[in-house]
Amino acid sequence: MSTQPKLELVRDVAPLTQNVAILGFGTVGRSVAEILSYSPDSRLRLTHIFNRNVDSKRVSWASDEILWTEKIDDILDSDADLIVETIGGLEPAYEWVRKALLKGKSVVTANKQLIAQRGRELTRLAFDTGQQLLFGASVAGGVPVLLALQEGLAGDRLVGISGILNGTCNYILTRMEQAGVSFGAALAEAQQFGYAEADPSADVNGDDAAAKLAILVQVALKVGLTPNAVRTTPVTDVDSIDFQYAKDLGCTIRQVSRAQFDGRKLFSSVEPALVPRESSLAQVQGNQNVVVASGKYGGNTAFSGSGAGGHPTAVAVISDLIAAAHGRTHQGWLVPGDSRPIRSTGDFTTPHYVRFVVKDRPGIIAEIAALLGARGINIDAVLQKSGFTKSALPFVITLEPCGASVLRETLDDLSRAEFLVKPPVTFPILR
């Protein structure tokens, strides 16, 4: 070993302190203020808090030097360097973020709808104004998946993304699995504990996850995708009995968001799906999130943790504030030039699970098999649990890989069959 080189002690390279304004003092905005107050960072000074009816929001633990205001121009015309946007929704967030960038302020946002729908345009504006737009908190809360995908896996060619992106649905489905309760009971419980809102429709129908998937696809697969181009299927059709059949198949049921891009064709969907019990998607419990990236060279890499909640989301916001204060740019996060939205299809080819409830009589499975066979769909197995009445008998057919669309058409044809007590329910099986 040679002697160690004589080196000067490295001076601290911390940048100048930046003034931070928070727009919106709800759960996330308040958590950001808390962490900045209790774990102060020398690079960040909280100077402004904006909210409607701001007097009702004041807290005793915040510094006396903070300006509390309900006038947005007090923020836009202030000396704040960094704006934290935690208002949510498209308007007025879009307008205010745009104005902030034009006024020479960088913006850190947790707003998935804003980024999914206006992210490319705002990224371009940030670039042109020499500012930064960072949105690590917009997907998967405290899990630093966007940074990891964009920079940590920059050396790979990512071809697929799958994930559990909605904690409300995951809470409901894991409760149905573990406690055997109905969808309605699990939803009520989620609402009681604050994991679901009074109107849970955006969670349950897949819109919330579709916005996050659209951001992930743009960042990871480098192709434009708007949330409304993602095929969504509500999780409301999932029944307790589906978990019993899924278990027999070595699986459980999750609301899975996924996308694949082969360089030409983009597939994307948010829907309930059977996933193997030992898979990363199955192992995420309660209101946690997971994202699995599939790369040509690196295989599958998984990121999991707290997908929501004030403090975890605030960690993502503050990590972005620190990056902005250091002048670290993530301009490439949403490639402005070549990421015009392209058409997406939800017509993945996978094995499928189909649950029928029938008024039993001989020959039903033969009829179903004939109809499926006529469309080139092959049956893999038939599963039937005992203990049900013949007048409303549930059974399950699993199918070899087939396209989602042709299967749906076939089941539509079948919907007129006299033996059906209710329409069949189908989920893909993701092996």
Place this chain on the structure above:
Amino acid sequence: MSTQPKLELVRDVAPLTQNVAILGFGTVGRSVAEILSYSPDSRLRLTHIFNRNVDSKRVSWASDEILWTEKIDDILDSDADLIVETIGGLEPAYEWVRKALLKGKSVVTANKQLIAQRGRELTRLAFDTGQQLLFGASVAGGVPVLLALQEGLAGDRLVGISGILNGTCNYILTRMEQAGVSFGAALAEAQQFGYAEADPSADVNGDDAAAKLAILVQVALKVGLTPNAVRTTPVTDVDSIDFQYAKDLGCTIRQVSRAQFDGRKLFSSVEPALVPRESSLAQVQGNQNVVVASGKYGGNTAFSGSGAGGHPTAVAVISDLIAAAHGRTHQGWLVPGDSRPIRSTGDFTTPHYVRFVVKDRPGIIAEIAALLGARGINIDAVLQKSGFTKSALPFVITLEPCGASVLRETLDDLSRAEFLVKPPVTFPILR
């Protein structure tokens, strides 16, 4: 919605192309060359490859313009901007990396020993010479955990790290679990498939994982730790029967690397441990890796994927090359100033599992309980499987939380007991 602002089309902001030299054309170096050749990146041009006996290494698929050499000065004196170091080991890697930095070249390395032992010094040198030293590939191969911890979770205060950092041990232990084979049989299998080297001692005794843990601790917990300060316990004591008892306790057994820092005291160890079957640590199969970071605000965040192998490790190298080509600095990764190594203890307080093999007679458990009780250690449960001979009867005692050191001292005292057929074996239980 307002009309969209009129914006100029953003010009591509790609930096100038950088010349890349690879030191070492083994599995990782060759994979880096492959990806750069087959998936060319406009920012990176492979210009030099260094290896001993380089003529035996030449490949037909590489560009004719690459200079192949076995003289290190051909690299150090070249126009290469970025040096990829995949030689491994401390020397000559340390000397060559030092010289490269002094010659104004940035360095990307996959060398865990180099970074664990000389990382702070080399980081300081890189800073002073205005170059970059990036080492995302040195821990967990293709899993971008260092970047995620340092930047993605910068807004949190990380207090703990745990992980599966050695794919060889994880392969062996998951095979013992799943196939019920002995340690020796699983090791032989791992060697046959190329998951373990002819001399697996650094994997099995914990030294390999200790180097990676030392890097993680410096990056995540921001405190200095040298690999030899990590308490290591070989996995060789794990027996097939331990998996059966662990299963009864809802657990499995893994080689776990972990560290905790409360601001004053640093705990660190690499050892076989019981982990709950539903935990992130248990769910990592085969030669995969996982790292779980525990933050004050964000809770647990997990990162998992391919911890080794040519292509996944090459993805990490190339991601660092891209960051370096963009001038993105990670100088903060190993804080030079205040991260002088501090003392570390492996004396975690946890519940424990202790396996005895005894020549059975009445009163043994009472004697063990008395000895433990005298040291303030309480028994939680006694487990005994049937079907063993009384002359070599295995049974297991689980203990309420106690310090690892006091337990080891107690078991040392006990080692003279006439009823012991062999020394007792103990593992912590990580709930």
